[in-house]
Amino acid sequence: MNFTDKDAQKLLKIIKARRDVRGNRFLPQKIEKEKLQMILEAGISAPSVGYSQPWKFIIIEDENIKNAIAQNFHSQNEIAKEIFQEKPLYNSLKLEGIKEAPLNIAVLYEAKEEAVLGMTSMKKMGEYSVVCAVQNMWLMARALNIGIGWVSILDEKRVLQTLEVAPKTELIAYLCVGYVDEFYKESELKTLGWEEQKMLHESVHYKTI
Numbered sequence: 486m487n488f489t490d491k492d493a494q495k496l497l498k499i500i501k502a503r504r505d506v507r508g509n510r511f512l513p514q515k516i517e518k519e520k521l522q523m524i525l526e527a528g529i530s531a532p533s534v535g536y537s538q539p540w541k542f543i544i545i546e547d548e549n550i551k552n553a554i555a556q557n558f559h560s561q562n563e564i565a566k567e568i569f570q571e572k573p574l575y576n577s578l579k580l581e582g583i584k585e586a587p588l589n590i591a592v593l594y595e596a597k598e599e600a601v602l603g604m605t606s607m608k609k610m611g612e613y614s615v616v617c618a619v620q621n622m623w624l625m626a627r628a629l630n631i632g633i634g635w636v637s638i639l640d641e642k643r644v645l646q647t648l649e650v651a652p653k654t655e656l657i658a659y660l661c662v663g664y665v666d667e668f669y670k671e672s673e674l675k676t677l678g679w680e681e682q683k684m685l686h687e688s689v690h691y692k693t694i
Contacts, residue, residue, distance in 0.1 A: 499628050502668065506632030508582030510665040515587050520629050524662070527625035528592075533614035535602030540615045540657075543648055545589040553647045554639070554659065555583040561638045574677060581636045586661035591648055592619055594655040615657040622660070632665035 525542060533539060545551060558581050569575040583589060594615045604610045619635070626633045636659045644656050675682055 508585035531617035534610035
């Protein structure tokens with residue numbers, strides 16, 4: 486299958502338009518089953534070390550579970566506030582949409598008992614594979630005009646207990662998913678001045694002969 490330059494430009498446009506969506510942007514509109522299916526299909530189409538496909542997705546609509554995860558976030562966010570007390574902007578940030586998003590998706594890593602091709606030296610390649618799945622989901626969602634917010638201010642062990650998952654399972658991402666009232670033209674944190682954008686020339690280094 487060959488793609489055109491137009492296809493490549495469209496993909497780059499989608500990548501650049503991806504945003505981390507917060508709760509003040511989500512709409513109550515439910516996601517159609519076929520679109521959720523496309524997002525999940527994109528996830529399992531990600532590359533994985535040794536073709537291990539170590540991901541698992543838990544779709545969460547249960548309000549009791551969402552409330553428990555939200556409480557988890559709020560307790561961890563109090564700790565984060567102490568860490569960022571010299572940056573007053575932190576307290577004004579809306580950093581999650583757990584209860585506002587129509588559904589949440591917990592993306593998990595399930596390690597294999599046997600040796601995995603490509604992981605004999607770099608032990609974290611399994612987790613990195615699941616991160617690739619998350620990125621695929623994020624981009625497909627954006628192409629469908631659906632927002633995703635990645636919540637990382639969480640106590641991982643408590644999340645796993647709440648979800649009652651198998652031992653040795655790791656939480657890679659907790660995603661809030663839903664339609665939004667708008668996608669920002671720029672990253673919200675960039676617009677607010679939390680950090681400056683790193684330019685391409687600052688990130689690329691060449692080793693030449």
